[in-house]
Amino acid sequence: MVPLDYYIILSAFLFAVGVVGVIVSRNLIVMFMGVEIMLNAANLALMAFSRHLKLMDGQVLVFLVMTLAAAEAAVGLAIIIAVFRGRESVNADHLNLMKW
Amino acid sequence: MLLFVVAAIIALAAAVMVITVRNPVASVLYLIISLLAQSVLYIQLSGLFVAAFLVLIYGGAILVLFLFVIMMLNIRYADFGPDMLKAVKPWGWIFGLVLLAEMVWVSMGVSTRMSAVDPAFGSVPAVAMLLYTKYVYPFELTSILLLAAIVGAVVMAKRGM
Numbered sequence: 001m002v003p004l005d006y007y008i009i010l011s012a013f014l015f016a017v018g019v020v021g022v023i024v025s026r027n028l029i030v031m032f033m034g035v036e037i038m039l040n041a042a043n044l045a046l047m048a049f050s051r052h053l054k055l056m057d058g059q060v061l062v063f064l065v066m067t068l069a070a071a072e073a074a075v076g077l078a079i080i081i082a083v084f085r086g087r088e089s090v091n092a093d094h095l096n097l098m099k100w
Numbered sequence: 101m102l103l104f105v106v107a108a109i110i111a112l113a114a115a116v117m118v119i120t121v122r123n124p125v126a127s128v129l130y131l132i133i134s135l136l137a138q139s140v141l142y143i144q145l146s147g148l149f150v151a152a153f154l155v156l157i158y159g160g161a162i163l164v165l166f167l168f169v170i171m172m173l174n175i176r177y178a179d180f181g182p183d184m185l186k187a188v189k190p191w192g193w194i195f196g197l198v199l200l201a202e203m204v205w206v207s208m209g210v211s212t213r214m215s216a217v218d219p220a221f222g223s224v225p226a227v228a229m230l231l232y233t234k235y236v237y238p239f240e241l242t243s244i245l246l247l248a249a250i251v252g253a254v255v256m257a258k259r260g261m
Binding site: 001002003004005006007008009010012013014015016017018019020021023024025027029030032033034036037040043044047048050051052054056057059060062063064066067068069070071072073074075077078079080081082084085090 | 101104108111112115116118119124127128131134135138141142144145146147149150153154157158161162165166169170172173175191192193195196197199200203204207208209212213214215216217221222226227230231234235238239242245246248249250252253254256257259
């Protein structure tokens with residue numbers, strides 16, 4: 001049996017990869033995928049704690065988070081399409097209308 | 101243990117490739133690989149239903165939606181931005197490393213071995229029973245969330261609105 005903290009540390013690594021992806025990347029689609037990686041890292045931690053505490057509530061929560069991710073992906077991609085239509089670009093540096 | 105190490109390395113390496121590869125289509129495919137490796141971990145955590153759900157809904161539906169949008173956008177290759185490995189954004193990497201160190205430091209203390217669990221844990225009937233009794237209201241509310249997302253996506257992506 002793999003100890004709990006191995007899963008939690010793997011989840012921390014995945015979350016950090018997602019954060020770096022959002023901060024460093026200039027491509028809106030890759031930034032969005034960074035958010036998906038972060039959601040999956042949180043899901044992995046939920047699954048590990050659910051197994052450790054022998055409560056299936058965590059798995060139900062993972063189910064709900066995945067539904068949320070589907071809704072978020074649909075709306076986010078619609079925003080990216082609208083941005084691309086207006087700016088002909090998916091580079092986040094070009095979206096500087098509200099930059100001070 | 102070996103299975104965990106292999107799946108963890110694949111999941112992490114594929115996630116790193118997602119954010120470093122320059123072509124978004126390739127990074128979506130790497131994200132699918134990472135999700136498949138994570139579903140192996142879910143099965144190891146005896147969450148069979150959620151593992152199947154991850155592959156079907158996440159890998160099969162959400163990421164295919166990403167692929168559709170990327171192919172629909174018809175982006176020029178020059179628009180992908182500078183190469184991640186060459187781009188000098190030191191603060192992003194530094195913040196990421198600090199965050200990682202913090203999270204690892206916090207989770208070091210929870211070292212416990214997991215005990216055995218009965219075979220029905222995480223099976224479809226068990227999760228469904230919980231989903232339709234204790235969590236029936238959140239479960240029904242997700243349908244409203246999805247409806248709102250559908251309407252919002254259509255309104256936003258429609259031309260001239």
